[in-house]
Amino acid sequence: MSDGSLLWEVFVRPRRGLAHTHVGSIHAADAELALRNARDVYTRRGEGVSIWVVPSGAVTASSPDEQDSFFEPAGDKVYRHPTFYEVPDELQL
Amino acid sequence: MSTFEALIAAQDRVEPRDEMPGDYRATLVRQIAQHAHSEIIGMQPEGDWITRAPSLRRKAILLAKVQDEAGHGLYLYAAAETLGVDRDDLLEALHTGRQKYSSIFNYPSLTWADVAAIGWLVDGAAIVNQVPLGRCSYGPYARAMVRICKEESFHQRQGFESLLTMSRGTPAQHAMAQDAVDRWWWPSLMMFGPPDAESPHSARSTAWGIKRFSNDTLRQRFVDLAVPQAEALGLTLPDPDLRWDEERGSWDFGTIDFTELREVVSGNGPCNEVRIGRRVAAHEDGAWVREAAAAYAAKQGTRGAA
Ligand SMILES: [Fe+2]
Ligand SMILES: [Fe+2]
Numbered sequence: 001m002s003d004g005s006l007l008w009e010v011f012v013r014p015r016r017g018l019a020h021t022h023v024g025s026i027h028a029a030d031a032e033l034a035l036r037n038a039r040d041v042y043t044r045r046g047e048g049v050s051i052w053v054v055p056s057g058a059v060t061a062s063s064p065d066e067q068d069s070f071f072e073p074a075g076d077k078v079y080r081h082p083t084f085y086e087v088p089d090e091l092q093l
Numbered sequence: 094m095s096t097f098e099a100l101i102a103a104q105d106r107v108e109p110r111d112e113m114p115g116d117y118r119a120t121l122v123r124q125i126a127q128h129a130h131s132e133i134i135g136m137q138p139e140g141d142w143i144t145r146a147p148s149l150r151r152k153a154i155l156l157a158k159v160q161d162e163a164g165h166g167l168y169l170y171a172a173a174e175t176l177g178v179d180r181d182d183l184l185e186a187l188h189t190g191r192q193k194y195s196s197i198f199n200y201p202s203l204t205w206a207d208v209a210a211i212g213w214l215v216d217g218a219a220i221v222n223q224v225p226l227g228r229c230s231y232g233p234y235a236r237a238m239v240r241i242c243k244e245e246s247f248h249q250r251q252g253f254e255s256l257l258t259m260s261r262g263t264p265a266q267h268a269m270a271q272d273a274v275d276r277w278w279w280p281s282l283m284m285f286g287p288p289d290a291e292s293p294h295s296a297r298s299t300a301w302g303i304k305r306f307s308n309d310t311l312r313q314r315f316v317d318l319a320v321p322q323a324e325a326l327g328l329t330l331p332d333p334d335l336r337w338d339e340e341r342g343s344w345d346f347g348t349i350d351f352t353e354l355r356e357v358v359s360g361n362g363p364c365n366e367v368r369i370g371r372r373v374a375a376h377e378d379g380a381w382v383r384e385a386a387a388a389y390a391a392k393q394g395t396r397g398a399a
Contacts, residue, residue: 004383004384004386004387005383005386005387007174024168024171024172024233024236024237025171025174025175026167026171027180028386029383029386029387029389029390030386030389030390030393033386033390040164041164041167041168044157044160044161044164045244061110063110064096064108064110064111064112065112
């Protein structure tokens with residue numbers, strides 16, 4: 001990028017016990033500055049206890065065009081859900 | 094029906110890698126960039142008062158508020174970049190006048206009471222405008238707006254509180270508060286844009302789920318919220334035609350001078366040159382910091398793989 005910065009994706013863990021969640025992106029020259037910028041931009045009100053920054057170019061994503069075919073294998077396997085099975089109502093199962 | 098049309102019809106969200114019509118993408122880039130530019134230019138009228146805040150408490154509040162506006166700009170530039178544009182290019186478009194920002198920031202902040210009036214009225218109007226955008230069809234823009242709206246509430250309340258303090262203060266302080274409201278009221282109403290009849294792109298933006306309510310609907314909503322708030326402040330609004338309409342259950346208000354809005358939009362507002370001049374200067378003065386950071390990263394080999 002012409003201002004010498006890179007684009008980073010920012011993930012924040014809101015509090016202990018929760019997973020990091022994507023919150024947006026940030027520009028920074030290196031990883032350390034990316035962390036600091038992410039802190040200043042995305043956690044000004046205690047929104048997080050931990051931050052990950054990942055170079056945007058390092059993310060490999062599934063394509064939305066193939067969304068149907070890509071996730072299709074899961075579509076017809078209803079027997080993976082507990083509700084597929086009939087059991088007596090009175091039992092705690 | 095295309096995937097895009099199906100998503101819009103189902104009021105579902107469009108995400109960055111989805112296919113979308115070129116006009117939808119261009120409209121979003123223009124709107125999000127203009128919005129981002131407004132956030133960072135909006136730091137200036139209030140930033141002028143940081144060194145002159147009347148107490149440490151007010152200074153800390155104002156500093157936090159102006160910092161938030163910088164943050165809002167960054168959330169929005171990040172949202173725009175998901176559409177395939179580069180932040181540098183957007184800033185370049187701002188600096189050269191190819192892209193606009195909200196005209197409200199081309200008015201000067203003459204007294205300390207202006208900081209309070211801006212918080213109450215300008216941030217208040219922004220909230221009315223922005224809350225519906227939290228449900229707009231483009232995912233990254235909607236998410237940025239939800240985050241921004243949470244923070245705007247503090248902005249409006251601190252302004253209201255400050256204005257109330259002044260209104261209940263000495264006669265001179267009260268007069269200063271009233272003067273600020275007198276100057277900011279009409280420009281705030283213009284923040285909602287031209288009247289519906291003259292708003293050329295509205296229909297398309299509505300069909301695309303970017304716009305949820307018309308300019309005039311949102312303007313009326315703002316007036317209805319502000320009138321009782323002004324009364325609680327012990328201040329008057331500078332409009333002799335304000336009166337409660339029993340049938341509509343809304344406040345009637347006077348005619349807005351949109352020629353003034355057009356003048357300010359086309360660059361003839363009181364502060365257009367100052368605002369852009371200072372933005373460009375800040376960008377240029379900060380160049381050595383960006384260069385130093387890039388040089389340091391290159392030397393340490395700490396740059397990411399991207
Ligand atoms: Fe803002
Ligand atoms: Fe604000």
